[in-house]
Amino acid sequence: MSFVSHNTYTYCLSRTVRAELMAAVSSELIVSVSGIRGVVGDSLTPEPAARFAAALGTYLHGGRVVVARDSRPSGEMLKHAVFAGLFSAGCHVDDIGVVPTPTVGVAVRNLGAAGAVMITASHNPAPWNGLKLFGPDGAVLSAEKGKQVQKLFESGQFARATWDKVGSGVRVPPDVLEEHAQLVLDQVHVAVVASKNFRVFLDANGGAGGPLGARLLQELGCEVVQHNCGADGNFAHDPEPTPANLTDVAPWVKQTGSAVGFVLDPDADRLALIDETGTCVSEELTLALAVKHRLREQCGPVVVNMSTSRVIQDLAERAGGTFSRSAVGEANVVERMRGTKAVIGGEGNGGVIDPRVGWVRDPFIGMALILSLMAEDNRPLSELIAALPTYSMLKTKFAVPRDRLAAALAAIEKKWPEATADKLDGLRLDGPDWWLHVRPSNTEPVVRVIAEAPTAEQAAALCKQAEELL
Known part of the structure; x- marks a missing residue:
């Protein structure tokens, strides 16, 4: 690599040092405006999960709530704790099963839900899990709204439904993945991409994004080389999709003759790239390539967070668009995007946010935009990367x-x-x-x-x- x-x-930060740091706080539940996160069986048990869900239910004043999880085996246990907390606050639950985080945003809007709980620890190691909260617009709760839920969680002042007002749950058919895929396909010229007959390597690392990723790429006319695309929660490598963690995966792209390698994190809201030579591309450049193609279609405002590469700023200014930065965090980026009416935005961790699809980091629209750029320019990924600032x-x-x-x-x-x-x-x-x-x-x-x-x-x-x- x-x-x-x-x-x-x-x-x-070496893997050993990172593990030591994570272990040092395993006895402490991380509670923030973004949700909760901890080590399952240690800092994260059913009790705080149920309490946090009850806090959300109280904040939402009941209503309909979507619940989903990534592929971590502990998610099944935590799901029932979340159900209990929501039911106790009088909420009714739509269980959409194991799906990517951005699919949750699509489901909230399509089902007309009051909010959602995504059970995931994102890129954290396998022992970890957590809860991520969404509002009725299908976006992660803003810092202000998240703080209100956090205060309810910490105070324990929950709304408790009486025996005849306790909520209930239903299992929603899995067509939400098809709806998400179609929403992405509607934003690109499928025939142009399909005409190239790209062979694409997809590594989902046992996470939630494998089934949708493979389906979408096939719909784009690609031959898909699937690697760990079963959503079984068995991570073959460190779940954070950085170049340092992809040393064993990268060579497969060249060996399989693939035009590009796409790598997802466990809850599939981040996208990393490997070019046709087997070279890992920083996830900082995932957003850059997506922005380059999007601004070609429609020039407009672009928003990224304060830790994202200046490459995005250069591309926006060259295209004649405006550029601004927000605080780090998906909710902060989304808030600034809405305020500026941005056409695209995201974070340098491989997170592409396209408002046409949703207000969530979405690797699937990222794949579609990057493949479109490759097809329209008729250039390999390595050349597109070399042309960036x-x-x-x-x-x-x-x-x-x-x-x-x-x-x-x-x-x-x-x-x-x-x-x-x-x-x-x-x-x-x-x-x-x-x-x-x-x-x-x-x-x-x-x-x-x-x-x-x-x-x-x-x-x-x-x-x-x-x-x-x-």
């Missing part, structure tokens, strides 16, 4: 006590007085040709330090100096 030469995106990004993570963070951020800001400071989300410093973003993670017990500059040496120096102050 190799990294693309002109756009280097490196992760500096050149930057080097370094992503690092450090264990920093939260009580020391404020002083550390102040010291970092003082270190670069010439930079423009933005404190919307941690601290982001923008220099003339570089940027540095330092923020505590909402999903892991770490502080993230990300830098991007013209060269790898410059990015590394920025992260090193920030580390010393942390």
Whole structure:
């Protein structure tokens, strides 16, 4: 495996260190405006899952709620705890089974539900699971609304239905996957993609996205080489789809003669790419390619988060569109996209958000847009990547006590007085040709330090100096 030469995106936290950090908080349930997350049987048990579901049901004042899960085996147990919490608050449940996270957003809108609970730990290791909440628009709850649910969870002030008002549940037929696939297909020229007869390698890593991914690619006229596409929850490699975790997978793309390799995370809201030579492409460039094609169809505003590569900004400005950044987090990106009437947006973790399909990171529209770009330009993926603006990004993570963070951020800001400071989300410093973003993670017990500059040496120096102050 190799990294693309002109756009280097490196992760500096070893699997061992990451495991140690995750284990260190296994006894603590992570509770935030985004939901809850923890180690099953340790910090995450049926009790907090039921309580959090009851908090959502209380916030929604009853109503109809969609419940889904990714493929982790623990999801079945947690699903029944969620049912109990929702039923106790007088909610009625539509159980749509094992589906990708973006499919939940489609289902909420199509079923006219008041909200949804997705049972997933996203890219966290297999022992983890969690709950992610949606509103009636099919989007993840905003920070403000999520905070209200969090307060209810922490206070325990739940609405409890009487015996004759307790909710009930039904199993919804699995046509929601077909509806999602069709929604994606409606946004691209299927015949153009199909005319190329692409062979595509798809690695779902035992996650929830395999069945829908294979179906969609076949509908686009592709020959699909399926790798771990059964939604059985058996992860063949680390579930976070970064280049460092795909060393065993990447060679298969070239060996199978595939034009592109698509890799999904367990709940299928992130998309990583491998080009036809077997070279891993950073997920930072997944969104870049999707944006490039989308702006070709319709030029308009683009929104990304504060930790996403400047490549997107360059592409937007070259196309004549406007560009803005939000705080990190899907809900924050969506809120800014709505405010600016963005035509596309997302996050540099491989998350593409296309409002025509939904307000959720969606790898399936990402696949369709990237294949469309390859077909229309009649160029291999490696050439499309080589034509993108050149930057080097370094992503690092450090264990920093939260009580020391404020002083550390102040010291970092003082270190670069010439930079423009933005404190919307941690601290982001923008220099003339570089940027540095330092923020505590909402999903892991770490502080993230990300830098991007013209060269790898410059990015590394920025992260090193920030580390010393942390």
